[in-house]
Amino acid sequence: MKLVTAVIKPHKWEDVREALETFGVTGMTVSEVSGYGRQKGHTEVYRGAEYDIALVPKIRIEIVVDDADADDVLGIVVKTAQTGRIGDGKVWVSPVDTVVRVRTGEQDDAAI
Amino acid sequence: MDGYYAFMLVATLLVLMMTTPALALFYGGMSRSKSVLNMMMMSFVSMAVVGIVYVLWGWSMGWSGDGTFFADPFELFALKGVATSDYIYVMFQMTFAVITAALISGAIADRVKFSAWLVFLPIWSTLVYFPLAHMVFSCTDAALICSQIGAQDYAGGTAVHINAGMAGLVLAIVVGKRVNWPKDKMRPHNLTLTMLGAALLWVGWYGFNVGSIVFGATFEEDPNAFLEQFYSETGRTFANTTLATMAAILGWLLIERMLHGKATSLGAASGIVAGLVAITPAAGAVDISGALAIGAIAAAACAFAVNLKFKLGFDDSFDVVGVHLVGGIIGTVLIGLFSTSDGAGGVDGLFYGGGLGSLGDQTLGVLMAIAYSGVLTLVIALAIKYTLGWRISEDDEIGGIDLSEHGENAYDLHTGVGGGVKSGVLAGAIGGPKEGIKA
Numbered sequence: 001m002k003l004v005t006a007v008i009k010p011h012k013w014e015d016v017r018e019a020l021e022t023f024g025v026t027g028m029t030v031s032e033v034s035g036y037g038r039q040k041g042h043t044e045v046y047r048g049a050e051y052d053i054a055l056v057p058k059i060r061i062e063i064v065v066d067d068a069d070a071d072d073v074l075g076i077v078v079k080t081a082q083t084g085r086i087g088d089g090k091v092w093v094s095p096v097d098t099v100v101r102v103r104t105g106e107q108d109d110a111a112i
Numbered sequence: 113m114d115g116y117y118a119f120m121l122v123a124t125l126l127v128l129m130m131t132t133p134a135l136a137l138f139y140g141g142m143s144r145s146k147s148v149l150n151m152m153m154m155s156f157v158s159m160a161v162v163g164i165v166y167v168l169w170g171w172s173m174g175w176s177g178d179g180t181f182f183a184d185p186f187e188l189f190a191l192k193g194v195a196t197s198d199y200i201y202v203m204f205q206m207t208f209a210v211i212t213a214a215l216i217s218g219a220i221a222d223r224v225k226f227s228a229w230l231v232f233l234p235i236w237s238t239l240v241y242f243p244l245a246h247m248v249f250s251c252t253d254a255a256l257i258c259s260q261i262g263a264q265d266y267a268g269g270t271a272v273h274i275n276a277g278m279a280g281l282v283l284a285i286v287v288g289k290r291v292n293w294p295k296d297k298m299r300p301h302n303l304t305l306t307m308l309g310a311a312l313l314w315v316g317w318y319g320f321n322v323g324s325i326v327f328g329a330t331f332e333e334d335p336n337a338f339l340e341q342f343y344s345e346t347g348r349t350f351a352n353t354t355l356a357t358m359a360a361i362l363g364w365l366l367i368e369r370m371l372h373g374k375a376t377s378l379g380a381a382s383g384i385v386a387g388l389v390a391i392t393p394a395a396g397a398v399d400i401s402g403a404l405a406i407g408a409i410a411a412a413a414c415a416f417a418v419n420l421k422f423k424l425g426f427d428d429s430f431d432v433v434g435v436h437l438v439g440g441i442i443g444t445v446l447i448g449l450f451s452t453s454d455g456a457g458g459v460d461g462l463f464y465g466g467g468l469g470s471l472g473d474q475t476l477g478v479l480m481a482i483a484y485s486g487v488l489t490l491v492i493a494l495a496i497k498y499t500l501g502w503r504i505s506e507d508d509e510i511g512g513i514d515l516s517e518h519g520e521n522a523y524d525l526h527t528g529v530g531g532g533v534k535s536g537v538l539a540g541a542i543g544g545p546k547e548g549i550k551a
Contacts, residue, residue, distance in 0.1 A: 045372045046297075046376070047379070047419075048418055048419045051299050
């Protein structure tokens, strides 16, 4: 099993979710996060005082998938979240040892 | 006169609205989310405390008789002997006392013990506002600014705005900076509240300025003269208040666009208040072109002045100095240039062929208000500093004054344990899979 973690632009989240559902992904964990990459933040001015806003809002999606689906899911996220402009985010895949469905106690593949 | 009485009821209600909710919203939006409730509470309790002491002895200090600085505080104590048909004038003047004290709170946001503010309010009103209101508004023979100096101040450029601005400056210095200021400049947390507050202030200000009409003759003495003055002067003050504020919005936006590249919503809200402050003393004295000039000049000057605190190092949190002190000085002094003898004061300023006399009177009135408010506020501020103490602890300030002083938080955006999905882009998606951000 693999954990696919994607950090994307907030306005692309709905497109990514629809594409993943169409592919057959049944669930995911989504959170609002902040951060910055090479693009850094931006400047805001209030009554003449400049504020460096270092952090940019992003959406983080976490999905646990079968090994066989990992590359497809990765590809779907990259394809749908891509705008080609700076700040599109990152996706990474990491190995998962064990998964348990809390309700039933089912393990691993059965729990995905 | 029935019409005038009904007009005063409405004007008084409008000025009441300026403190709560208008000023509370205006300042509350500029505060940080962890201190918005305390900021709003400072206005709310100003209403309660100053309102009561005004009725007990404030009206008497202002209006019971003659005096250079104030009249007898006990003669009309608790309105003893005041006819109930005159109560509405007491209430109208009371609302001025309330908002003047509340204005100061913007200079000392996020860091002052609620108890210290509650003690400051009645003492400052008694020793500083009530005397200045007498000197400016009562206009008895000995009243210092109105009669002895002869400065024009229609609705309180000196007694209200220079006074509150000066008190704000003194308190900001005596109370001291917020933790981490100015390294952390502390960005406003909700500018929609501030925009709403500024707009409500603007509407309420018509009560403030237009309601400040003082008649040369009563209706009983001379009905025609009374009505003629009522109709023409309220029209003038209403139009001047409107046009000056409009010019001030544009003035502020233009300056900040030139200085910082963007025209901001906070700039528009600030321009509204700066324009209203500046036209307050001049509302009856000037014509339309004078009002436009005063609004534009005041807004441009205030847009520069709000940066002084960073250069000089005093934490006047929401620019009570930059807007009220500077705007009040400009509006009051410019009467000396733009006053017209057609206006309420019957005096021509420099630009209307009246020479330098009016400019001199106005400047002297301004200096008197600055000196009186500055010295007396300093004494009160230091007395509180070395007895009660002004500041909450550093830990409490960092944790948020709403929690430490009031045991509350303004917002509950994060339901559950550190969830956070109730806010921001995901908020629309919480209802179900089909209700995404596109819906």
